[in-house]
Amino acid sequence: MRIVFMGTPNFAATILEDLSQHYNVVAAYTRPDAVRGRGKKLVASPVKETAMSLGIPVEQPTTFKAPEAIATLEQYRPDFIIVAAYGMILPIDVLECPTYHCLNVHASLLPRWRGAAPIEHAILADDEETGVCIMRMEEGLDTGPFCVCRTLDVGEKTLPVLADELANLGSHALLTAIMQILRGQERWVVQKESDATYAHKIEKGELDLNPxxxxxxxxxxxxxxxxxxxxxxxxxxxxxxIIDACRADYDEQGKVAASGLGAGQVRFASKRLLLGCADGALEVFRLKPDGKKEMDAQAFAAGAAALHGHDGEWTAQHA
Structure with missing residues (x-):
């Protein structure tokens, strides 16, 4: 069994590592190294780092439109192509390359949250649950049928925590799907177009805070x-x-501390940092002031209170 893997972030790297323990992954495709930081250094993707540590050949094409890119892929003679958060649209020549299928490990309960940022949008929409679908890829954006679907609760989980849980869930779902396909036991579920929603790529500043x-x-x-x-x-x-925060009124002390706090006001109370919002107060647990290291709210509050007293204001980034 020969498998070509395509993915980029940590979510995909987790799946690649698990997959390689069960099948022969003959190549890992990932996005080109990205320029990061003030030093403008090239940084490899998590999938590239994982593949190199496992001794798996790495390919980093900028496009599949060039004939030589397709020729290189065909030389690997894949039985399956497995895609997980690759970040590149695949043309029909790629989709038709494997003996069996191109399978996408998609981190949502399709057809909800098709697109580039399904985990973020599940959190932003306050979804109670999300999950992973193993989808047979076609030319449309995440429109193909799926054969395995697994769910989990979203709760108050952060993006890194939820992404890790979904990656592990997706790894097991993928192995189940491959086994079903090899045995001819898979059952494909066609997506209902009327239920589709789209998870657009998160844009710069989209998650900024505003009182x-x-x-x-x-x-x-x-x-x-x-x-x-x-x-x-x-x-x-x-x-x-702001790195870690939640509603301030999760306990009685928080309710008292937040009482009367107006939108745009800052309050330091009982070693707690509160930001007044339109309909309540946000308690900040960890933050990173520009130009400084990440710190907990108590450390920030101690320094800020000495300079500004016990109250002040906060605004949106570009107010």
Whole structure:
């Protein structure tokens, strides 16, 4: 059994590592190394790093439109092509290359959240559950039928936690799907177009915080944020990235501390950092002031209170 794997982030790297323990992964395709940081250094994707550690050949084409890219893929003679958060649209020449199928490990309950950012959108939409579907790829965007689907609760999970859980769930679902297909026991479920929703790519600044918004929405933005798409705002005149936060009224002390706090106000109370929102208060647990290291709210509050007193203001990043 010869498998070509295509993916890029940590979600995909987890699946690749598990897959390689059961099948012969003859090549790993991933996006070209990206320029990161102030030093403008080239950084390999998690899939590339994982593949290299496993001794799997790595391919990083910028496009599949070139005939030589298809020729290279065909030389691997794949029985399956497995795709997980690759980040590139695959043409029909790629989809028709394997002996069996191109299978996509898609991190949503299709047809809900087709597209590039299904995990983020499940959090932002306050979905109670999400999951993974093993989908047979076709030319449409995540429109193909699926043969295995697994679910889990979203709860108050952050993006990294939920992505890790979905990757592990997806790994097991993928192995089940491959076994079913090899035995001729798979049952394909056609997606219902009328139920489809789309998870567009998260744009720059989309997860930034604004005191004019509701506290639950702001908390979900923080949970859906990442290093690539942070939740930023301005606290006491200084830019900051909010890393961990939730509603302040989750306990009695928080309810008292948040009482009377208006939108755009900052309050330090009982070593807690509160940001006033349109309909409540957001308690910040961890943040990263611009130009400084990540710190907990107590450390930030201690320094800020000494400079600004016990109250102040916060605004949106570009207010």
């Amino acid at each position: 004019a918004l509701g506290v639950d929405l702001l908390a979900r933005r923080v949970r859906a944020s990442s290093a690539g798409h942070p939740s930023k705002c301005v606290v006491l005149g200084k830019g900051a990235t």
